[in-house]
Amino acid sequence: MKKYAEMTRSELELERAEVQAKYDELKAKKLSLNMARGKPGKAQLDMTSEMMDILKSDSDYMCDGIDVRNYGNLEGLPSCRALFAELLGVKPENVFCGGTASLQMMYDTIAKCYTHGRVNSDKPWAKLDKVKWLCPAPGYDRHFAISQSFGMEMITVPMTSEGPDMDLVEELIRDGDVRGMWCVPKYSNPDGIVYSAETIRRIASMKPAAKDFLLMWDNAYCVHEFFGDYLPFPDILGECAKYGNEDMVFEFASTSKITFPGAGVSVFACSEHNMEYVKKLLTVQVISYDKVNQLRHVRYLRDKAGVLALMKRHAAILGPKFRCVLDWLDREIAPRGIAQWQKPNGGYFVSVNTMPGIAKETWRLCKEAGLTMTGAGATFPYGRDPKDSNMRVAPSLPPTEQLEQAMEVYCISMRLAALNKLLA
Amino acid sequence: MKKYAEMTRSELELERAEVQAKYDELKAKKLSLNMARGKPGKAQLDMTSEMMDILKSDSDYMCDGIDVRNYGNLEGLPSCRALFAELLGVKPENVFCGGTASLQMMYDTIAKCYTHGRVNSDKPWAKLDKVKWLCPAPGYDRHFAISQSFGMEMITVPMTSEGPDMDLVEELIRDGDVRGMWCVPKYSNPDGIVYSAETIRRIASMKPAAKDFLLMWDNAYCVHEFFGDYLPFPDILGECAKYGNEDMVFEFASTSKITFPGAGVSVFACSEHNMEYVKKLLTVQVISYDKVNQLRHVRYLRDKAGVLALMKRHAAILGPKFRCVLDWLDREIAPRGIAQWQKPNGGYFVSVNTMPGIAKETWRLCKEAGLTMTGAGATFPYGRDPKDSNMRVAPSLPPTEQLEQAMEVYCISMRLAALNKLLA
DSSP states (O other): OOOGGGSOHHHHHHHHHHHHHHHHHHHHTOOOEEESSOOOOHHHHHHHGGGTTOOOSGGGGEETTEETTSSOOTTOOHHHHHHHHHHHTSOGGGEEEOSSOHHHHHHHHHHHHHHTOOTTOSSOGGGSSOOEEEEEESOOHHHHHHHHHTTOEEEEEEEETTEEOHHHHHHHTTSTTEEEEEEOOSSOTTTOOOOOHHHHHHHHTOOOSSTTOEEEEEOTTTTOBSSSSOOOOOOHHHHHHHTTOTTTEEEEEESTTTSOTTTSOEEEEOOHHHHHHHHHHHHHHOSOOOHHHHHHHHHHHOSHHHHHHHHHHHHHHHHHHHHHHHHHIIIIIGGGTOEEEOOOSBSSOEEEEESTTOHHHHHHHHHHTTEEEOOTTTTSGGGOOTTSOEEEEOOSSSOHHHHHHHHHHHHHHHHHHHHHHHHO | OOOGGGSOHHHHHHHHHHHHHHHHHHHHTOOOEEESSOOOOHHHHHHHGGGTTOOOSGGGGEETTEETTSSOOTTOOHHHHHHHHHHHTSOGGGEEEOSSOHHHHHHHHHHHHHHTOOTTOSSOGGGSSOOEEEEEESOOHHHHHHHHHTTOEEEEEEEETTEEOHHHHHHHTTSTTEEEEEEOOSSOTTTOOOOOHHHHHHHHTOOOSSTTOEEEEEOTTTTOBSSSSOOOOOOHHHHHHHTTOTTTEEEEEESTTTSOTTTSOEEEEOOHHHHHHHHHHHHHHOSOOOHHHHHHHHHHHOSHHHHHHHHHHHHHHHHHHHHHHHHHIIIIIGGGTOEEEOOOSBSSOEEEEESTTOHHHHHHHHHHTTEEEOOTTTTSGGGOOTTSOEEEEOOSSSOHHHHHHHHHHHHHHHHHHHHHHHHO
């Protein structure tokens, strides 16, 4: 099998005729497939549903001397704070257990910067002329959407195999208008890159010109290995504290991909100083979060060992799906030399970089053949991928037989887009 | 028994000696009682806990063709929207079902005014020099805390027996800086007043100078009768629409006092125009709310009839508690003429207006004798009751035997405060 770049024009034309025929054949099947979002599949949901009726009798609702069914304990159930503290390697008093969505916590953290300012801000950010924000990309589209919604000026920072390009970051934070940065440090969305120890050290020791710079550390995949064993990972609060930066960072996590998407428990972790400040603001916003659901999680997950055991069961479902995606890419795309990709051990995505200029067209062809993919460009600020190259593959939702078909459509669509481009 | 105002000085002194002795006796018991917050009692929580294991098998999680355990349906589960639509007398498409706290929804609605503006705002409120806000008082302290947190200039509007003083409201809204108003229209917090049809008509037909005026309609006690039958109540969306004001209002409700405080389902209702606008903002903030909990509520409550039947069971627990409070006041306070109060048929409070100048001292005496009451003044903007007179009694949490004791402490403390004042 030849790389497309090495084919003659007539060879490309022959290949196109063949690929087009195969594409038309797939399209005729009127498929309805979806690899757009990191949604767990039904097998995962069925597996964890055993948590749902774990609370049965009236006495089950007592925990830490608290009746979890009533108002109170803004910062969350102590046992739940302890569970997440163990997971994240921080102290329970640094953990705030909230509702069901870490995205909402992140949004609210940013919103409060605008309406009230940070613990050490001179004024609310709404009163600033400009807020610039560092966006390692490819990154998580919902992070960028938050930044955009608040009118931030997003600055793209390229990802390296060790995390964000720190030379560039260290340069950019000299600008006092740069107020923060998004990070998904372990199994980054979408690349699945694990930030290296050196990258983390450089992030934790940053000296931004803006004294109220906010490091948004979205540890969404902190225990989410699908190949191999749990990978220990530094606690960013402790790392930042080493350099006097303990107030710079908010860390986020949730059980959306441990128990239930949008119905789990979300948390943030921060310094005592930050905690005191945000609790004063939060007590105006909410009396207390759903401690019943927090208790369900405590009883079901128990501790870090319990979580890691459950994640092994998720991996048994997810691993084969990721294997399927990587096998298709290795078999169908690699020999043709039209894309490259990371081979992650955890997270929820495979990030594919096609030859420049064909991501959008590949997306369109997939769509036309009944396969919904994450929008091409979505992984970049403002939805603009300068190379029109990055595509996020999310294989978790479809059952395996559908996934095989989806990957067939995806690979054929990419090949057709590449051939059309090369022959244009 | 004589009214204190009619007693001679020596009679008052005799009375004080007697009351002081009784107070000291109570204080010596080292009680720990709480009538501070509208928290349901354990008997209510035990009663509704039957909801918690209503979802058992994997197939139970399917509703409206949706697997409630996964991401999706930002605006809530259709069946849950329909349930609240029936409760509030609106259409399901006007209802947004969210997380567990209507307070958070209210806060977020205000926060978005500041960061993004309303659907018809010229600019975000954070860019305005001044935001003034109408606060019918006595009112809900947490409403006022939100206004204060955002730096609003709160304007107190006195309550009448039919709701806010509308002559004054109609005068105040001519000021273009007045951007909104808090209302608890049915069984107002704390007075338990039901806004009259005429008050509601005048509110719905307001023509505020500020075109983006926001009516915050906190229908917290929409089905919360503890004496007598369910009282039908106008749908504020429809009322406002009659006068072309459909975009002026957001209505809020929750099941915090139907199922579980802080672990129920909260909703807002608004016009289609508002819904479209806020959904665009909300989709950035959250993927979807806890539909599992929404489904639990749908399966348990079923429909309005189901809710009203459950509220009758709550009333059977709450009614005697309110009867106890009113009996104590009638027996111990009324004859002495040192306070007046509403006699509500629903809600969670009894609002007591003492003779001027003794609410804070009564609170202090209660505290010293082991009884925590809502802070005196808390029911007014900035916590400042100009007459130092209003006190909110919240009898729902203590079991009846504790409530008897709490009311004894409360009445004795008020009598002592009155006597000290009259003899000063």
